[in-house]
Amino acid sequence: MIHWLFAICVFWLVGAVFFGGVYDAETGSAGRQALGLLLNFAVFLGIFALLRFALVGLFGLGGESGFLSTVWGTILPTAIPTMLIGRIGRLVFGLVGVTMARKVFSADMH
Numbered sequence: 001m002i003h004w005l006f007a008i009c010v011f012w013l014v015g016a017v018f019f020g021g022v023y024d025a026e027t028g029s030a031g032r033q034a035l036g037l038l039l040n041f042a043v044f045l046g047i048f049a050l051l052r053f054a055l056v057g058l059f060g061l062g063g064e065s066g067f068l069s070t071v072w073g074t075i076l077p078t079a080i081p082t083m084l085i086g087r088i089g090r091l092v093f094g095l096v097g098v099t100m101a102r103k104v105f106s107a108d109m110h
Contacts (some may be wrong), residue, residue, distance in 0.1 A: 003074045007048045010078050011041055011085075018085055021103070028098030036093040043088055044081045051077035 015037070025033050052073055055061050061072040081088065093100050 003052065003077075004045075006074050007045060007078045010082055011044045014082050014085055015040065019089060019100075022086075023089065023100045024103050025093070026099045026101050028093075028096070032096050032098050033093075036089075036096045036098050039092045039096065040085075040089055043092055044085065047081040047084075047088075048077050051080055 019037065019040075028036070055077060056069070056073045061068070090100055
């Protein structure tokens with residue numbers, strides 16, 4: 001159960017930084033943006049579940065070691081979708097009709 005809690009917390013922290021700071025929604029209503037965020041959450045947890053099942057369930061990685069079971073069962077299945085959150089976000093937001101554009105920060109703004 002702690003594995004799921006860790007993945008959920010990581011998604012909301014990284015999602016807030018990424019979608020709130022790095023990308024900006026150019027089109028789409030607030031409802032579409034909220035739907036896109038919830039679908040991102042579902043896709044993120046789906047990838048997490050598949051990776052966790054593949055690494056721990058099928059291959060049995062980690063074994064009896066507490067450290068290795070944490071790495072293979074929690075850290076790695078969470079890290080991979082976290083690294084892909086930008087690509088997943090652009091795809092999912094595009095499916096619901098929201099255009100995401102990368103924000104450009106310059107020295108003139110400071």
